[in-house]
Amino acid sequence: MALPDSKVLMTKTIKLFIPGPVEVSPKTLTAMTQPMIGHRSSDFKALYRAVYPGLQKLFETQQPVFLSTSSAWGIMEGAIRNLVNKGVLNCMCGAFSDKWLDVSKRCGKRAEPLQVEWGKAIDPGQVNAQLATGQFDAITLIHNETSTGVLNPLKEISQVVRKYPDVMFIVDTVSSFSALPIAMDDLGIDLMLTGSQKALALPPGLSLFSASQRAFERASQLGDRGYYFDLLEFKKNAEEFMTPSTPAIPHIYALQSKLGEIFAEGLEHRYERHAQTNRLVHEWVNANGFEFFSQEGYRSVTLTCVRNNREIDVAAFVKRIREEHGFQIDGGYGKVKGKTFRVSNMGDETVETMKPLLAALTASLASA
Ligand SMILES: Cc1ncc(COP(=O)(O)O)c(C=O)c1O
Known part of the structure; x- marks a missing residue:
């Protein structure tokens, strides 16, 4: 060739x-070139174990943090499959958040838009009005809508969502994660996800996510979760510092290097x-x-x-x-x-x- x-x-x-x-950075790229290891080996478990506390700190969670060899859309779709039963409210204010409605429907779920004009933020009052209808058991929100540069009022929206204990709060922090504090547990987020190629400054191909106990319970009640993005498979494997399938090990080396830089700074x-x-x-x-x-x-x-x-x-x-x-x-x-x-x-x-x-x-x- x-x-x-x-x-x-x-x-x-x-x-x-x-x-x-x-x-x-060249440092990150170099970190990716370390010798390959088997993903069921003690070396891999040690690598996952090494990045785990730093990830929990960044997510501000006590919950397990998972490594997915996919871009963020894999987890966004997985969140829908694992957590939506009755119906999902998709908060929409730009290209990525709008697309989530389409993805929810393609997963065979009942989904409704909460659409605001591009450039505007999601209004917590409107979220409340929609959730009060009782038609939804999940909501999707993009914290930082990358297409419009809008940072949604996560705290105010979380205060509304938490009035509805049956509603799974699914939050995409793809382009905000690690650039500002996002306290997953305090905000009552049920599934928080991010990708590698934004503020973490890693190459694309890895996504990170964490889920609440309520999310695991919901997933356990739902069928058709598939395999690759099954929350319960991630949970079971993470208990032994493994992933359900062969992960992008070079990316995890890069993540380890980056976490070192993040906490040194x-x-x-x-x-x-x-x-x-x-x-x-x-x-x-x-x-x-x-x-x-x-x-x-x-x-x-x-x-x-x-x-x-x-x-x-x-x-x-x-x-x-x-x-x-x-x-x-x-x-x-x-x-x-x-x-x-x-x-x-x-x-x-x-x-x-x-x-x-x-x-x-x-x-x-x-x-x-
Ligand atoms: C906020 C947000 N969510 C989701 C995505 C989708 O990410 P990916 O294409 O890596 O799956 C992007 C991509 O830019 C994004 O900016």
Whole structure:
């Protein structure tokens, strides 16, 4: 087989500032190249055991944390199969949260939308009104809607959901996890999931999740859970620090390395670093006559979704930044492609590493 040509290899020099996958450090990539081990071996159990306490700290849970060799959608679908019986309310405010309705229906479940306009946050009052109908025994929420840059009011929504003990609270923290505190147990979350390629700055292909005791009980009452994403299989295997099927061991090596960095930096510093780099992007938006796509007061700290109120040619802007400066930003997702553009600050980025990007945005705007 021919090796990739130099054009393909050149893409490696482009630094990613899209909202996932994000830039993966050489240290993380090197960690992935450690010798392979058997997934039923004591070496693997030791590896899983080594990452376990750090993951419980990040999830702020006493519950088991599971490693799934899939992208986040696997767990999102698995959550529906394992936890929905009567019906699920899908909170929808952007491309990823909207898609969950479709996925719920494809899993054969009764599902209803709680739709708000893209750019707006989910209203806890509306959640209450829907759950009060008694038609639902599960709800899905995307904490940080990556397509619009909206950070939903998780705490306020959790206070509503917990008034309904039969309702499973399923929360996607794919693009917020580890960038700000999310206290799974205190918030009464029944299933919390995330992916590897966002703020954790690992390559795509691994997802992490945790589930409450109530979630295990619900799963045990439901059939048709399948195998690959069966919550009870994950639980049984995790009791012995194993996974139901052969996991992406290189990713778990990378996770171990990353957890070491996260706790060496300290969680408070890490959260503050994300807030600080995010503020820098916000300042750029304000200084350059742009507006935010997301509602004030509900803005993501890991990415910025910029409204194209200046009506620039977003595709040309993104291309210029890539070709002339070697940075990749995103030209808008789904139906807001071209009407928005998105800049990520999640992962390993610092004020120092964000500044060249912001300078490139300014320079590329001048020639727009
Ligand atoms: C908030 C959110 N949820 C879910 C997903 C789906 O993740 P994946 O494509 O890794 O399955 C994404 C992807 O960007 C996302 O941003």
